[in-house]
Amino acid sequence: MECKLVPSVCSYCGTGCGVLFEVINGKIVSTLPMKTHPVNEGKLCIKGWNLHEHVNSFMRLKQPLVKTFGRFIKTDWDEAIQLTADRFREIIEKYGPDSIGVLVSAKITNEENYLAQKFARAAIGTNNVDHCARL
Amino acid sequence: MDKCIACGTCAEKCPKKVDDFYNARLIKRKAIYVPYSQTVPLKYAIDKDNCIYFKNGKCRACEKFCEAGAINFDDQETEITLNVGSLIMAPGFKSFDPSRYDTYSYTALPNVVTSLEFERILSATGPFMGHLARPSDEKEPEKIAWFQCVGSRDMNRCDNGYCSSVCCMYAVKQTVVAREHSKVLLDCSIFFMDMRTHGKDFDRYYENAKKEGVKFIRSRVHSVEALPGTDDLLVRYVDDNGHLEKETFNMVVLSTGLEIDENVIELSKRLRIDLDQYHFTQSDSFHPVATSVPGIYACGAFTGPKDIPQSVMEASAAACAATERLAPARNTETRAVDTPQERDITRESSRIGVFVCNCGINIGGVVRVPEVAEFARTLPNVVYVEENLFTCSQDTQDKMTEVIREKGLNRVVVAACTPRTHEGLFQETLINAGLNKYLFEMANIRNHDSWVHADDPDAATEKAKDLVRMAVAKTDLLSPLQQTDLSITQSALVVGGGVSGMTAALSLAHQGYPVHLIEKSDSLGGNALTLYRAHKGEEVATFVKELVNELESEDLITIHENSTITGVDGFIGNFKSQVTNGVSKEEIAHGVAIFATGAKEYKPDEYLYGKHRAVVTHSEMDQLFQTNAPRLIEARNVAFIQCVGSRNEEHPYCSKVCCTHTVESALEVKRRNPDADIYVFYRDMRTYGTREDLYRKARAEGVLFVRYSKNGKPVVSADGDEVKIEFRDPILNRTLAVQADILCLATAIVSHRDHAMAQFFKVPMDADGWFLEAHQKLRPVDFANDGVFLCGMAHYPKPIDESIAQAQAAASRALTVLAMDTIRVGGIVCSIDAELCSGCLACINVCPYIAISFNDDKQVAEVNEALCKGCGACAATCPSEAPILMGFNNKELYAQIKGALAA
Amino acid sequence: MNNKVKAWLEDGTIDVFLGYKEVDHHPLPYCFTKERLDEVDDLLLSPARYSLEKIATHMTDEEPDIKIGMLARDCNSRALNVLYLWNQLNPDNVRTVNVNCCPSRLKEHGDCSYLEPETVGAYKRRVGVDNNLALKDVEAYDETERLDRWMYEFQKCIKCYGCRNICPVCFCKECSLEHDELVRTGPLLPDVPVFHMVRAVHMAGRCIDCGLCEAACPMDIPLRLLYQKVNQIVMDLFDYKTGTSVEQPPFSILGDTVTLEPKPIEPLKVINNE
Amino acid sequence: MTVKRITFLQELLGLLGLGGRLGLSWISSAEAQKFVQVVTDFTQKIKSLGPNPLSAFPEKRKAAAAGLLLEQSSVMPA
Known part of the structure; x- marks a missing residue:
């Protein structure tokens, strides 16, 4: 039996509530609010309470899919990234960089979010960047 | 008669009023009537002697108003010939007519009523709708007196020497019920000679009534007169101390005894059934439901005065005795019903048909039925709506099927x-149409609607719509429920090899079923082995010997002596019991079980018992009789003390058998030793029924009966070979003493308190250690746990004739299970969704039928369909809504509630 | 204490021990094991309370026979009693190190110092129910005032289910509060007051008045007061003190004798607001 | 059991100010008089208590959002 309580920060929005993941035998079974966390003081909203659910969700994407002939087909990362890059380039060439927008998620880290906006501005060349938890 | 739907219009319109005999003529009924509200079948009948049409040839009002066309003036009496193998007589009794007691002024004063009349007054369907009122002015009485033994224990003014057995208890009950109905604290007095509350839990009831303030006055009332200027009654009586007292009451109830009707006596003559001097059937103690004519059996008050539980037991006993010889013919005239194949509707979307009934004018006269039908059409998934005059009529049923x-x-x-x-009727129609019978729902727009809102048709119509909407909402979610047939092990297990157990085993074997009889000792016979004679004088030993012989020669009976049960699994029809005789173990499969584990004689530690040779118990006294001990012949004084260990704090019940046993023994001593002086110290002599004759005979032969009170017990001290008994004489009010060579203690009968057995078969035991039947009155030999039955002293102390009757009754009840090849289970039962069950055991704790068990492997609760009665207690308890009550599941009920609130 | 825990882990009395340990400057629940025995030296009594018994039930879901030791404050012990009773933990497999949760005013009644809510603001005091009030003060409000105040509180509910999630004695596999027929999915505010009433009813015979629900409520709904009322009624009606009565749960017919005889209905005390 | 459970709910509703709106009575099929009495009394009682106060609450909530709850509420500002 291995049971760990792993402190973390809720990834849903920008508030930054402290959470504890209850991990039993390597599986997250529950999320608890961190009592001593200065931000949430032991409270959570419904999204925070269910953080562990998207980790364990059977609907979670675990590898890239490509939509071909209207259906999603499993593929590998190299092909997926190559395909995406090719399509981006095509679109930029045809419609200009402002035709692309980047929407980032609260479920990734701050650093990843930074990278995402950098990617938008430097790699794509667009200012159309937004975040789902823009409070 | 088939057409009558008992709507009551005919009686409403009938112009002729007649005295209502059922309500003791306290009110009037019509010439077309139902005799009483519980009649089966519930159909109106014309009282030909009072009907205006039959008298004058005119009227026929009922015919005019009967929408169902059910009135038939040409109906004729018909004679039917039935060929039967045996006959059971259950003609009941007649309440004693107290008119001949002129001193009680029953005919002259309206507020002197019989107990049966008072019973109607208390009844919700009675003349005053359950309001306590006296007949003269319908005012609520504040003070009522009951006179006991009116027409019982009386050889002077009537020839009823017997005790009617039931009046003491019913009088106490009437005081309690009357006090519940009364708005004021009702003053109740019962005038009695001996309080005979000898039934199960009766003494407790009596003591409670005393505690609650009901007055019990030991006296025989002298007279009742009208108090001039009022409707009140002046009662004169002599109290315990011999003083003449006067007291005023608002009302007097005569506790009238039970008699056999002249017509029954007549009928018995025609059937050549021998009756005793009181016109009860002549039967010996060992064949309580037999009559002098083979093939004719009797039960109820016809065999002797008795109460409901005893009558119900005897009824089952008679059924058993009457069918024993007919067993080979069982099922030879059975016909099977043809039903069409059930249609599988699981893949169909809901198609609801709504049938709205006018019920003649019963509903249609108030509710605007066409409007309701129109409304029903608008409800979701309703594809067919029909309006009927009488939905329940046969032609509508046929049409409905179509x-x-x-x-x-x-x-x-x-x-x-x-x-x-x-x-049931409509479900039958569904079955005939090939539909599962549970895909049906009723909306009660008559009893709940048109009847109660007769004065407001608009509101009633709206309510009818609500009710229909609710029913449709639920019906939409109904799913077909399945019932399955479980096969039955057609054999019985009888626990206890006393007279009860042996009788039950033998009865079942005679009916053709194998029986395993478990006896813990090394011989059969039980308590009966110690007894000398039954109360009608028959020798018990001879009977037991015959019974054992018959049992041993019966191939279908396996006797397990020295054996005990160590575990029981299963349920009705499919029990498996582990039986061990100390050497080997055996598993017995059986479909039913009968408890006949008996009871034992209490061994007291008072009155020098065990310390002085002169002091014996009843069973020891019977041994003296059987061995014809010289002590009996030599004794100069023999004394009996009653209620030793009974009716006290430790055993707050009456042991029922001891008073009769004492009187019998006193007479036996007199027979062998006419010169002996005999003293009986008693609290209430409870020689109920015809046992009263023995009491009267004992007094006639000079046996002295001395009453003592619970707090003034006789004091016994040793005096050489004799004992000295000091007692308070209630009449002289002085302390006296007698010497006795033999002092027989009428000790209590006490339970074995076999908790293990109770647990094995999951049956309850009451505070006194008696096994608790399913219903004290109506199911006296059944347990709430199906397939387990009860008889003999394990149920309550009782004499040998009652034990035998109860044993036959238990066999009869067991037979209702054994005679089936299968039992049908399922339908409206619970099923627990294992996905939702968190194994908290709450449902198991609330299930009154012990139908839920815990599966340790899966850690979930599971329902046994054979035991589940669909009460829903588990569904109401479970916080996770895991138990699903079929046909009443949460979704269906929520839909119904939403339907109710949708208006 | 530490030595006792070490000894238990070593001799196999317990397989794991649930206590607290400081991680990243936060006192957090921690599961000590035989393999890392010296960590037991860091075992501490946290000023913050977590429902260790709830973690224990999650562990037994995985390994039913695991032997668990844990630190037990009075509220933890009461929760354990309830969980034993409802067959969610096996008392034979649980060992506790009882700790006195000082400073504690009325330890026996669970009214410990953790359960003193922060002083509420003027607005709430005016229109809502002050979390610091005693039950009798709340009951003293008149009928309409009571309704208004409670509905004000319930209407704040953001339906986070935190009260249920944190509750040490909520163990149902599927919660009735998620049944669409009872509490509709979607709408916020939840069906007032059905959500809270259903939960209150389900707390009968379970709530051990630990106050974790109220502490976890982001909207400061005075849940403790509500469930205190539940406990009081359970006490009055069933003569059952949740968490300390260790016999049968109250909602069981066994308290009365199991018979199908109709029983006389004892007159119950008149409802105070009739 | 039922009587206890219902009393439980009655008490709980009482705390929330919804007392008196739940009743329980045992009436046998033979006690038509009692049935009429009980239902009439209860209907009367419910009528005297007025319409379901909960149905008014969505409006109250809207009012609260507009900062009007204080005026609407029977609880007047101190």
Whole structure:
């Protein structure tokens, strides 16, 4: 039996509530609010309470899919990234960089979010960047 | 008669008023009537002697108003010939007519009523709708007196020397019920000679009534007179101390005894049934339901005065005795019903048919039925609506069957009367149309609507719509429920090899079923082995010997002596019991079990018992008789003390058998030793029924009966070979003493308190250690746990004749299970969704039928369909809504509630 | 204490021990094991309370026979009693190190110092129910005032289910509060007051008045007061003190004798607001 | 059991100010008089208590959002 309580920060929005993941035998079974966390003081909203659910969700994407002939087909990362890059380039060439927008998620880290906006501005060349938890 | 739907219009319109005999002539009824509200079948009948049409040839009002066309003036009495193998006589009794007691002024004063009349006064369906009122002015009485033994224990003014057995208890009950009905604290007095509350839990009831303030006055009343200027009654009586007292009451109830009707005596003559001097059947103690004519059996008050539990037991006993010889013919005239194949509707979308009933004018006269039908059409998934005059009539049923087939209906709602009377009928129609019978729902727009809102048709119509909407909402979610047949092990296990157990075993074997008889000791016979004679004088030993012989020669009976049960699994029809005789173990499969584990004689530690040779118990006294001990012949004084260990704090019940046993023994001593002086110290002599004759005979032969009170017990001290008994004489009010060579203690009968057995078969035991039957009155030998039955002293102390009757009754009840090849389980039962069950055990704790068990492997609760009665207690308890009550599941009920609130 | 825990882990009395340990400057629940025995030296009594018994039930879901030791404050012990009773933990497999949760005013009644809610603001005091009030003060409000105040509180509910999630004695596999027929999915505010009433009813015979629900409520709904009322009624009606009565749960017919005889209905005390 | 459970709910509703709106009575099929009495009394009682106060609450909530709850509420500002 291995049971760990792993402190973390809720990834849903920008508030930054402290959470504890209850991990039993390597599986997250529950999320608890961190009592001593200065931000949430032991409270959570419904999204925070269910953080562990998207980790364990059977609907979670675990590898890239490509939509071909209207259906999603499993593929590998190299092909997926190559395909995406090719399509981006095509679109930029045809419609200009402002035709692309980047929407980032609260479920990734701050650093990843930074990278995402950098990617938008430097790699794509667009200012159309937004975040789902823009409070 | 088939057409009558008991709507009551005929009686409403009938112009002729007649005295209502059922309500003791306290009110009037009509010339067309139902004799009483519980009649089966519930149909109106014309009282030909009072009907205006039959007298004058005119009227026929009932015919005019009967929408069902059910009135038939040409109906004739017919004679039917039935060929039967045996006959059971259950003619009941007649309440004693107290008119001949002129001193009680029954005929002259309206407020002197008989107990049966008072019973009607208390009844909700009685003349005053259950309000306590006296006949003269219908005012509520504040003070009522009951006179006991009116027409019982009386050889002077009537020839009823017997005790009617039931009056003491019913009088106490009437005081308690009357006090519940009364708005003021009702003053109740019972004038009695001996309080005979000898039934199970009766003494407790009596003591409670005393504690609650009901007055018990030991006296025989002298007279009742009218108090001039009022409707009140002046009662004169002599109290315990010999003083003449006067007291005023608002009302007097005469506790009238039970008698056999002249017509019954007449009938018995025709059937050549021998009756005793009181016109009860002549039977010996060992064949309580037999009559002098082979093949004719009797039960109820015809065999002697008795109460409901005893009558119900005897009824089952008679059924058993009457069918024993007919067993080979069982099922030879059975016909099977043809039913069409059930249609599978699981893949069909809901197609609901709604049938709205006018019930003649019963509903249609108030509720605007066409409007309700129109409304029903607008409800979701309703594809067919029909309006009927009488939905329950046979032609409508046939049509309904057709419509279901034609329109492809898969769910049916009938908006009519109550499912209590009509659900079965409509379900039958569904079955005939090839639909599962649970795809049906009723909306009661009659009893709940048109009847109660007769003065407001608009509101009633709206309510009818609500009720229909609710029913449709639920019906939409109904799913077909399955019943399955479980096979039955057609053999019985009888626990206890006393007279009860042996009788039950033998009865079942005679009926053709194998029986395993478990006896813990090394011989059969039980308590009967110690007894000398039954109360009618028969030798017990001879009978037991014959019984054992018969038992041993019966091939179908396996006797397990020295054996005990160590575990029981299963349920009705499918029990498996582990039996061990100390050497080997055996598993017995059986379909039913009968408890006949008996009871034992209490061994007291008072009155020098065990310390002085002169002091014996009843069973020891019987040994003296059997061995014809010289002590008996030599004794100069023999004394008996009653209620030793009974009716006290430790055993707050009456042991029932001891008073009779004492009187019998006193007479036996007199027979052998006429010169002996005999003293009986008693609290109440409870020689009920015809046992009263023995009491009277004992007094006639000079046996002295001295009453003592619970707090003034006789004091016994040793005096050489004799004992000295000091006692307070209630009449002289002085302390006296007698010497006795033999002092017989009438000790209590006490329970074995076999908790293990109770647990094995999951049956309850009451505070006194008696096994608790399913219903004290109506199911006296059944347990709440199906397939387990009870008889003999394990139930309560009782004499040998009552034990035998109860044993036959238990066999009879067991037979109702054994005679089936299968039992049908399922339908409206619970099923626990294992996905939702968190194994908290709450449902198991609340299940009154012990139908839920815990599966340790899966850590979930599981329902046994054979035991589940569909009460829903588990579903109400479970916080996770894991138990699903079929036909009443949460979704269906929520839908119904939403339907109710949708208006 | 530490030595006792070490000894238990070593001799196999327990397989794991649930206590607290400081991680990243936060006192957090921690599961000590035989393999890392010296960590037991860091075992501490946290000023923050977590429901260790709830973690224990999650562990037994995985390994039913695991032997668990844990730190037990009075509220933890009461929760354990309830969980034993409802067959969610096996008392034979649980060992506790009882700790006195000082400073504690009325330890026996669970009214410990953790359960003193922060002083509420003027607005709430005016229109809502002050979390610091005693039950009798709340009951003293008149009928309409009571309704208004409670509905004000319930209407704040953001339906986070935190009260249920944190509750040490909520163990149902599927919660009735998620049944669409009872509490509709979607709408916020939840069906007032059905959500809270259903939960209150389900707390009968379970709530051990630990106050974790109220502490976890982001909207400061005075849940403790509500469930205190539940406990009081359970006490009055069933003569059952949740968490300390260790016999049968109250909602069981066994308290009365199991018979199908109709029993006389004892007159119950008149409802105070009739 | 039922009587206890219902009393439980009655008490709980009482705390929330919804007392008196739940009743329980045992009436046998033979006690028509009692049935009429009980239902009439209860209907009367419910009528005297007025319409379901909960149905008014969505409006109250809207009012609260507009900062009007204080005026609407029977609880007047101190």
